[in-house]
Amino acid sequence: MNAANSETVLITGASSGIGLELARCFAADGCRLVLLARNTEALETLAKELRQAHKIDALVLTADLSLPETPARIFKELQGRGIRVDVLVNNAGFGANGAFAGLPLQWQLEMIQVNITALTNLTGLFLPGMVERRRGGVLNVGSLAGFLPGPGMAVYFASKAYVLSFSEALAEELAGTGLTVTALCPGPTATNFGNVSHGQKMRRLNTRKMPAATVASYGHRAFRKGKPLAIPGWPYHVLIFLIRILPRWCVRKMAGLFNRAKE
Ligand SMILES: NC(=O)c1ccc[n+]([C@@H]2O[C@H](COP(=O)([O-])OP(=O)(O)OC[C@H]3O[C@@H](n4cnc5c(N)ncnc54)[C@H](OP(=O)(O)O)[C@@H]3O)[C@@H](O)[C@H]2O)c1
DSSP states (O other): OOGGGGOEEEEETTTSHHHHHHHHHHHHTTOEEEEEESOHHHHHHHHHHHHHHHOOOEEEEEOOTTSTTHHHHHHHHHHHTTOOOSEEEEOOOOOOOSOGGGSOHHHHHHHHIIIIIIHHHHHHHHHHHHHHHTOOEEEEEOOGGGGSOOTTSHHHHHHHHHHHHHHHHHHHHTTTTTOEEEEEOOOSEESSTTTOBTTBOOOOOOSOOEEHHHHHHHHHHHHHTTOSEEOOSHHHHHHHHHHHHSOHHHHHHHHHHHHHTTO
16 A cells, blocks of 8 residues: 555546546555546546546546636535545646637636636645645646747746746745645647647647656656656756757747747
């Protein structure tokens, strides 16, 4: 039995991609899971798989994080069921491709709601309990996009810059409390992300993508080790180093060219 096995882990966006694979990682630890997303059927299928494979409890919560009232509703529902969350995995997120002025403003605002506001709201609701109990932590799924501005995906890149900055600051605030915060910042990953954006097709990334299971297990390991930052893949460490040393105009141009080259 693993020391983590008495933990309850809430994972947002567990119905596909990185979130689904993170659920598999925490299930293998023996944790109780709360799986959250809009696609109930996908969540139920995963919950069934994990209950059978790991003999764990897995609760499915259907919820839309683009609705401002959702985090408080989830918090209340879990409190009502007597479920204490030890680890919060803020993974749900989406992007939208195209110049800011040409995209519906509604998408951009919903993106901020899911990628930033819901993540902050859930953290604000669940973290105080963890601090009080002096155990647990938060695993936030950011992105390599958080390290630079993203012409052609401006709000998405900016939302991930928020996730990165927020997570690193929290990690520092909580140092020595027994709690840890990790920002998992993957590069292009093979998931539904590139195909789905509020039902709109996104342009296809031609970049080589890392399997979602590899990204998730890297992030899970980093979280277990209490690392504030998890960047899967050494080429991305080189890229981040270049982003830091290159003049900002050059970084902006390169990011814009990369995003446009996705057609
Ligand atoms: N794929 C990449 O290249 C890549 C790279 C870096 C970072 N990321 C980040 O990784 C995270 C997971 O994305 P992914 O790549 O695994 O894509 P994905 O397969 O599309 O998964 C996204 C997850 O978020 C959930 N979600 C989206 N909108 C939601 C909403 N309004 N309410 C509740 N849940 C919602 C989806 O569930 P439902 O549709 O069932 O609601 C799904 O489970 C995101 O934060 C993304 O920004 C992805």
